[in-house]
Amino acid sequence: MIYGPTILFALGEGAVIPLLPVLATKMGADLAASSLVVTALVIGQLCGNLPAGWAVGRFGERLTMIASSLVTLAGTLVLMLAPSVGMLMLSALIIGFSASAFGLARHAFMTTRVPLHFRARALSLLGGSFRFGMFIGPFATAALLSLFGTEYASIWFFIACTLAVIALVTFGPDPEKVAAASAPEPRVVKEQPADDADTGELISTGSIPTVAAHEGIFRTMLTHRAVLFRLGLTAASLSGLRSARQALLPLWGVSLGLDAQSIALIVGISGAIDFALFYASGQVMDRFGRLWAALPATVLMAAGFLALSLTHDLSEATMWFGAFAMMLGVGNGLSSGILLTLGADTAPQHDPAPYLGSWRMMTDGGATVAPLLITAITAAASLPFAAAAMGVLGIFGSIGFARYIPRFVPRPEGRE
Secondary structure, eight states: OOOOHHHHHHHHHHTTTTTHHHHHHHHTTHHHHHHHHHHHHHHHHHHHHHHHHHHHHHHOHHHHHHHHHHHHHHHHHHHOOOHHHHHHHHHEEEEEEEEHHHHHHHHHHHHHHHGGGGHHHHHHHHHHHHHHHHHHHHHHHHHHHHHHTTTHHHHHHHHHHHHHHHHHHHHOOOOOOOOOOHHHHOOOOOOOOOOEEEEEEEEOOSOOOOOOOOOOHHHHHHTTTTHHHHHHHHHHHHHHHHHHHHHHHHHHHHHHTTTTTHHHHHHHHHHHHHTTTHHHHHHHHHOOHHHHHHHHHHHHHHHHHHHTOOOOOOOTTHHHHHHHHHHHHHHHHHHHHHHHHHHHHHTTTTTTHHHHHHHHHHHHHHHHHHHHHHHHHHHHOOOOOOHHHHHHHHHHHHHHHHHHHHHHHHTTHHHH
């Protein structure tokens, strides 16, 4: 009940995402307009974070997941019947908007209920569940295209996955009630003084504290402005590196003149390495601290982008492309779950949803801006300059993690 709905949701979404530019092209869109359809999905997710934080705080995780799944179903039906590129973009916005609510609901549940000493492993598994669905989804699309010969088979697959999620969340055991029934007696948690409200320091060790009054989205942002605009912006840089990897690697292969199969193979192997390391990241964070996952991952990705930017015109450029794509996959895999974990660590434990909405808006903002920067820098200069710019972004992110994780996420005593 914790990970199953996430896998199903991501599996359906991962099956549909590769089809969006294909459907847009068939409707007469050029490459730029087709890319905008995919970008609309990310924009919808970015715009949905704050409303999702309000909804989870007001109605709870389960009702929010059910509602977001129903909205996803409506967006998928719009996708099925879309007569134009504009309607296709609208459906992508709806799906992205509801996906943010679904993800935040599960994030908020685990922030409140999972004990601190294995929180990172649990959240890495949550991130790994999403990665599994997004990794397998395109293969499901390929199989469905081969079997039925139409892109709409994958849309029906997404509808089936969404209906399964709705049934599972509606009629399955409610994790909120199970966790509440098995939890120890609530402790009174010492409230932070007003001067320390924005320090981001932990105020509980994972058990359910006494419920306090719910704060609104904007009041929460104001209260925790220090951690959001320091550690949150640093986290956004890592999110940007992840998004840049997905956007830049296929473009790099095209610029080298590689065929589609070679590019897909290199990017696919990089993604497989990324997926294989997701649980190792949680182990490192729980055993040695958050910085030991965030800093090496960010440094590795920064170095990978900087080194890649120097290889474009070399005689063995294809070999270096494959090598540094693997390096970026390792870095991305080692960072699996870190953004979820840092958000959970710095969130107010009694009412995390409004804060997590703000946190996820920051990280999704980084993921949205990075591909736009790559496009702008490539148009103004060249693709190697864009790769180098991402490397510089990674350097700043590394400095930020080294400075702000010890300040805002102190390591609890007695961690194994």
